[in-house]
Amino acid sequence: MSELHRKLERSAVGFVVAIIFMASIGGLVEIAPLFTIDETVEDAPDMRVYTPLELAGRNIYIREGCYACHSQMIRTLQDEVERYGPYSLAVESQYDHPMLWGSKRTGPDLARLGGKYSDAWHVAHLINPRDVVPESVMPKYGWLQRNDLRIDDLGAHLSAMKAVGVPYSDEMIANATNDAFGQTLPDSDFAEGVSERYGEETNIREFDGDTSRVTEMDALVAYLQILGRLTDAAYQQAAGNQSSQDQQAQSQQAQSQPLGSTAK
Amino acid sequence: MVSQLTPGERIAALITLILLAVIGLFMAAAGRADPLGAHGFVVLLSSTGLIFLLLSKSNGTPPDPARLLQYYDDPTKLGIILSMIWAVFGLFIGVWVASLLAWPDLTFDAAWASFGRLRPVHTTSVIFGFGGNALIATSLHVLQRTSRARLPEQFSPWFVLLGYNLFCILAVSGYFLGVTQSKEYAEAEWYADIWLVIVWVVYFGIYIRTLARRQEPHIYVANWYYMAFILVVAMLHIVNNLAIPVSMGHAKSYSAFSGVQDAMTQWWYGHNAVAFFLTAGFLGMMYYYLPKRAERPIFSYRLSIISFWGITFMYMWAGSHHLHYTALPHWVQTLGMSFSIVLLVPSWASAGNALATLNGAWHRVRDDATLRFMMVAAVFYGLTTFEGSFMAIRPVNSLSHYTDWTIGHVHAGALGWVAMITFGTFYCLVPWMWKQERIYSPKLVEWHFWLALSGTIVYVFAMWNSGIIQGLMWRTYNESGTLTYSFLESLVAMEPYYIARAFGGFLFLAGAVVGSYNIWMTIRMARGVPATPMDDLPVSRLAPEAGE
């Protein structure tokens, strides 16, 4: 081996090629199949895309680095499912460019947050978490309420999302700005278009309680309220697993064990 | 810096800078309504600043041809200084961020100063600012010495060093402004990413061209690692950052990947950023400076080979251990776990090789804090890789993931290995570069050593404790079969450890400040000492290279 290697060491180009070759294999084997194997992502016919307002909220979530403290990935562990809700499925983040699974839980997981609290709770919590939860170490986000949301360019955002594979229709793109506006103003003429394009279930509300303007707070709260609600797939799967879960919960050892359906 | 450039190189520099200024202007105009515009101004200002510097220092006289008989070390010198500046800045932000978790209101009511924005400022400043500059600086030094050849010309090293720092500034200032892709260690947006690719290609070019001029038949071990660092980081960076910008006037882009594929790509990147940036690059450093300082050859050539190819091949499989029990298919998790465990073999081969090299030089380790920095780094490297392999085991990971245990693990590596090997190297390298007998104050090196070591230990123990407590509290059931602790109870239990961690970080920061002062005073000592010692010239016979 040493002799062979001595030869390799004499050739810079040979060495470069060897490094690239050796380093490529792992990624090719592990990543490439994920794009082709059908089982990677479940089917969820009811899955809808983010509305322009929710997408803007998601971008604020990214901008402020909420993902540095909050995960959005409930693992297939008994205690997590009990604490947060049904474990996360791949399909739930299929329109997330990029995903926000996170790696650190300084705060709780948010994958099933939608509908857990009222809009007013979120607004108060974001303005000063310690007003609502005295022990909290979460930062204050008062400026979200002060800043107007930029909505004039949302069409371009939707087009870019479409370019990376999210099924936005031309109509959605053309109406992006109006839809963002309409989603925060249920009484306006624009509100109707939102539910036409994104479904009856879409939340159309004055998220931050201020009807005079569309703020960054509106967008972020709209996004938080949709977390885990773009599809029912996880709940359906959980209902299907219920019987096996019950058995596991009864056994003390199973508490931090993976749930039945991890193996794919 | 300018006086060493040939007239042709000055023109090349001028053209590059003008081009860059135009790009900056374009960005500023196209991104008027967007943070991109601010970055346009950053690019414009830094390039025009350099144009002025270039023009004011160019007097038309070509540089002394005798320079070609010497190594070209000016970029290395500036790289060391920049690295220490980034270190102090990044560590300061680290201490701030740590304090925010104990005292959340210790900040301004301003977006740029909130935890979520400061955290990537910290990670990028220390990894890319401190670590990256240290790698560029040392790699250019090692490359020339082990090849016994001068760099091919004088423009491209400056392009790489300054261009790289422009990338770091764009990245870090972007996070303050809220410009981020959210991908850990790849937060910088598309235009900064494209710029880094250009810089990187030139960096690789310097490596290959200098190797082509080498006077030594063999490529020394340290260079294997530096090359792996350059090549693989390029691969990872390009793939993981594929994205479509909203428009040419927007800083924001959307990743080409989504969901589970994105998660796998991101952690293939993220884990191997650790492996090839924070491990391979710094192993390159260790394989050159540790034997040099200890004045002993590398213990085993065979171990070097095993560990190098083991690391290059196996690390790339390990990223999926960041995604245990998630929606990632099970077989990928299992592969990641298996390779992570086997990785311990090449990792310990390197750590063992380093420590065995010190065998017979222990009296030096005792007396010389510089060598002790390197020794402790090797020990921490061994410990961290062991811990890493352990944490990659699925059931262990079910406890450690999402908790402070991960943070403790990261910093055992970051403080104990990356920062310690770098400080040891700098204390070794600075007197060489500025042609001094020794560092300004060996006593301050001792101080730095003990501050760094105690800071690291406090930090790591605090996070082990908090991480494991957190993990256990989250999964504890009471007799009636319900979860015992609320999330908030686990949060409240963390407070003493967060305070301890901030204190440990403060000690570490204090050490880095002492170190910067010491390096600065050494540089000042060097004023007016021009002559190059005759034993450090490209074509003259050098003392046998360590390990060859």
Ligand code: HEM
């Ligand atoms: C003064 C010393 C330091 C302090 C006080 C410090 C503090 C911190 C804090 C508070 C975090 C966030 C942890 C969390 O979210 O709970 C962090 C993350 C991180 N730091 Fe440091 N740090 C220091 C030095 C370093 C150095 C020298 C490096 C690398 C060379 C480094 C690399 C990282 C990385 C990679 C992360 C992200 C960890 C992850 O997401 O798993 N740090 N640091």
